[in-house]
Amino acid sequence: MDVMPLLLLVAGSAAIAAAGRRLPVPAPLLLVAVGLAVSYVPGVPDYTLDPHIVLPLLLPPLLHTAATDSSYLDLRAQLRPVALLSVGYVLFATFVVGAAVYLIVPGLPLTAALVLGAVVAPPDAVAATAVARRVGLPNRITTILQGESLVNDATAITAFRVALAAAVGEGATWAGGVVEFLIAAVGGVGVGLVLMVPLHWLRTHVKEALLQNTLSLLIPFAAYAVAEQVHASGVLAVVVVALCLGHRAWEVDFATRLQEDAVWKMVAFVLESSVFALIGLQLPVVLEGLGDYEGIDAAWYAVAVFLVVAVARFVWVFPATYLPRLSARVRAREGELSWRGPFVISWAGMRGVVSLAIAFSIPLTVHGGEPFPERNLILFLTFTTVIGTLVVQGVTLPPLIRLLQFPAHDVQVETLAEANAQAQASRAAEQRLHDLLADERNALPTPLADRLRAVLERRRNAVWERLGQVNPVTGESVDDTYRRLSREMIGAEREVFVRLRDGRYIDDEMLRTLLRRLDLEEAAAYRETT
Known part of the structure; x- marks a missing residue:
């Protein structure tokens, strides 16, 4: 054939x-x-x-x-x-x-x-x-x-x-x-x-x-x-x-x-x-x-x-x-x-x-x-x-x-609906986190518990920020700026990991593990825009 x-x-x-x-x-x-x-x-x-x-x-x-x-x-x-x-x-x-x-x-x-x-x-x-x-x-x-x-x-x-x-x-x-x-x-x-x-x-x-x-x-x-x-x-x-x-x-x-x-x-x-x-x-x-x-x-x-x-x-x-x-x-x-x-x-x-x-x-x-x-x-x-x-x-x-000339999508209304849905979900997650941390079997050091709360707070505020003001210089919303800076930070980490692999401080298997972790963080930080 x-x-x-x-x-x-x-x-x-x-x-x-x-x-x-x-x-x-x-x-x-x-x-x-x-x-x-x-x-x-x-x-x-x-x-x-x-x-x-x-x-x-x-x-x-x-x-x-x-x-x-x-x-x-x-x-x-x-x-x-x-x-x-x-x-x-x-x-x-x-x-x-x-x-x-x-x-x-x-x-x-x-x-x-x-x-x-x-x-x-x-x-x-x-x-x-x-x-x-x-x-x-x-x-x-x-x-x-x-x-x-x-x-x-x-x-x-x-x-x-x-x-x-x-x-x-x-x-x-x-x-x-x-x-x-x-x-x-x-x-x-x-x-x-x-x-x-x-x-x-x-x-x-x-x-x-x-x-x-x-x-x-x-x-x-x-x-x-x-x-x-x-x-x-x-x-x-x-x-x-x-x-x-x-x-x-x-x-x-x-x-x-x-x-x-x-x-x-x-x-x-x-x-x-x-x-x-x-x-x-x-x-x-x-x-x-x-x-x-x-x-x-x-x-x-x-x-x-x-x-x-x-x-x-x-x-x-x-x-x-x-x-x-x-x-x-x-x-x-x-x-x-x-x-x-x-x-x-x-x-x-x-x-x-x-x-x-x-x-x-x-x-x-x-x-x-x-x-x-x-x-x-x-x-x-x-x-x-x-x-x-x-x-x-x-x-x-x-x-x-x-x-x-079909009516265009009302971005403001769609974003508001998304923000309300995220707010309801965040309240449920916050209550779940509170219940879990009340159990001594789930005890966490204060910095880690605060980190969970901060991630939750970030998700809750991200959508609302898209409804707010934009940067007068770049035209970005606060949320867009946060995502861009997050991506730059993750990119810097990737470069270090690759440099360490090239210098034989870590092997390729460890590099793939570290890059996979960064990929998931970047996927979580960025909503799909297309």
Whole structure:
């Protein structure tokens, strides 16, 4: 097995993604563009998407990272719009795109057109998450987009299987498709809930952080494989497990959380970068064998499908948003709703690698041995739709959001809420410390007891200080200055430890121990600002 193409893909996409962070162009779009360009460089190997690799090996960790970064409580609060998008919209898009392609492309059977409709129906989890991170959407819109992208793949894969069975002559019916969807959905959720119990028990009882992180990396693959083994939705199983474990992550050892956060950020960065680069690299593979549909006809079909996909989302989102609000109870619970939110949700429907992977899983022949009708055209239209949504919608979405002028986050209100929460927690910790020190078994010298109280006091005051005055020279708050000075002091200690190691006064093992202690102190001193 030649691993060099894989190494080149990972290294190249990571380098481009890193460069993209310093450019005004979003990294996903830069990766797709470079992939398109590189695909025609002589000597570059063909990177054909294998659905047997993409779906079970790339999709689970991407879904896992997106789900663990999501809020179970926020998703539950937005359950109706998320369900309408992840289930209702996907099925609607499947039928609308399928019917439109059936009318536009002469000689294409309706079943094959519906296969294409199911393939391009689901917006991509990676694309939605990347856009939400970059443009700073309001929390409610971000929650809805993330929730939709977590579940819609399950709906699309099931719809695709039903349409594909009809296209290849397996005699599938829509009634049977509904039953299959319900079994897959209920089964996937059930598998996720069942696996959650032993997995959470392991996470709270295995104390070795290294083993914990190994388990964490295996969880999405295990959940997906178990669910698919019993013909349930692996996508839903992964999402349910990740949401539940993420909701209870506070029960896991702190060292595990520190390592896990770093590990999954690295995994997500590598996979997301590679996925977008792979999309661009598919062009030569997709164009092979396009046959009678080359040139003007193929371009017209591509533009038509893109327009149908874009318009169909508006046609679904606005009625699905406003019709439930005819209920006075819904209006009272959700308050006033601006048209800007549904508009952005309608435009933020980028497709991604899942659509391409599903398309590549279309068999070459039907049951009678004849070629699958217009398989290459379906691949081409899937590719152009993915590229079109990523480029057109991905490029225009950030300026669109700025143009619509969504209300900015109220930093003062958020900081005040954080300060109040910290004050309540500090009071509880102070009472706990008082009770512990009253027990003679916990006797401490006065300087150490005072140090515990000082750390507690520092945490309590830090957030309030962000609401106060800033340094007129540097523009820093008292809290920011404290953190900067703390970092400088820790840096000075590190230099001494390294100098002592280089002078052979301490060995490397002791150096790692001392540096780990400083790393934890620095992690405790600095809140994450990105």
